[in-house]
Amino acid sequence: MKCVACDSYTFQFIFEKNSCQIEKCLVCGLVQVTNRPSKEEVVAIYDKDFFETYYRELENNRKKQRYEYLNFNNKLDQIEKRTAKKGNILDIGCSFGFFLDAARQRGWTVAGIDLAEYAAKFxxxxxGIRVINKTITEAEFEENSFDVITMWNTIEHLINPKQELEHLSNFLKDDGLLVVSTANVDSLRARIEGRRWRIWIPPEHLSFFSPQTMRNLFDKCGLVIFDQETAVPYEGCLRKLKIYNLLDKLKVSDNVVYYARKLEMN
Ligand SMILES: [Zn+2]
Known part of the structure; x- marks a missing residue:
């Protein structure tokens, strides 16, 4: 198979897990599952059982709900710092729509895409949020219609991240903002934990990005990352306590939020 970011054929084998070959592209460096599942196999992963635990936790635990909404509002604070106005927002892999619910409460017009029928229905x-129950490349929206597109820990699940990002960028306004978070395979935690790192869960996760390989991929899709931040647990609280900047500097987190725009064509 070809590298999902740069189309080259040369890989270095890293290890095998859950019958998935995890390999590193020798040209662009992207770590990826090289025997990728089909769309049907991916759909089968995200059935009702997949969502049950998260759903029960969030539905029955008020503390957890408050914590999640604090995090969503913190993400929205960061987005609103980087956008001129509250317009249309599209969340990819929106799951139950809690993030979109938080965004709507702040005045955004919201829409979502999720491959999982169970989550989209919920x-x-x-x-009452409009969720397209399709893959990204199957979904159609008006061109240049979204001010913001978000993907919270979703890009690592995509079968063809390059194709799907390219398709998505059509819906983004020329001055729109794309926000993508994902784990960092080059982080200290990933290095220390080795194969025990919790992110190695193929075939749910199919690509394992570093800031460098994310930049390469975005570049190939006509997108440019202009800012990045580490995403840490309890980030909303930590920001309030002014500890966040210190943690960000220390690079303790293995999750990164990337802020990107379309590359200017002129
Ligand atoms: Zn590559």
Whole structure:
């Protein structure tokens, strides 16, 4: 198979897990599962059982709900710092729609995409949020219609991240903001934990990015990353306590949020 970011064929084998070959592209450096599942196999992963635990936790635990909404509002604070106005926001892999619910409460017009029928139905019924139950490349929106597109820990699940990012960028306004978070395979934690790192869960996760390989991929899609931040647990609280900047500097987190725009064509 070809590298999902740069189309080259040369890989270095790293290890095998859950019958997935995890290899590193020798040209662009992206770590990826090289025997990728089909769309049908991916759909089968995200069934009702997949969401049950998260759903029960969030539905029955008020503390957890408050914590999640604090995090969503913190993410929205960061987005609003980087956008001129609250317009249309599209969340990819929106799951139950809690993030979109938080965004709507702050005045955003919201829409979502999620491959999982169970989650998409929940978002529609519970929040009345419009969720397209398709893959990114199957979904169609008006061109240049979104001010912001978000992907919270979703890009690592995509079968063809390059193709899907390219398709997505059509829906983003020329001055729109794309926000993508994902784990960092080059982080200290990933290095220390080795194969025990919790992110090695193929075939759910299919790509394992570093800031460098993310930049390469975005570049190939006509997108440019202009800012990045580490994403840490309890980030909302830590920001309030002014500890966040210190942690960010120390690079203790293995999750990164990237802020990107379309590359200017002129
Ligand atoms: Zn490559």
């Amino acid at each position: 978002a529609a019924q519970r929040f």
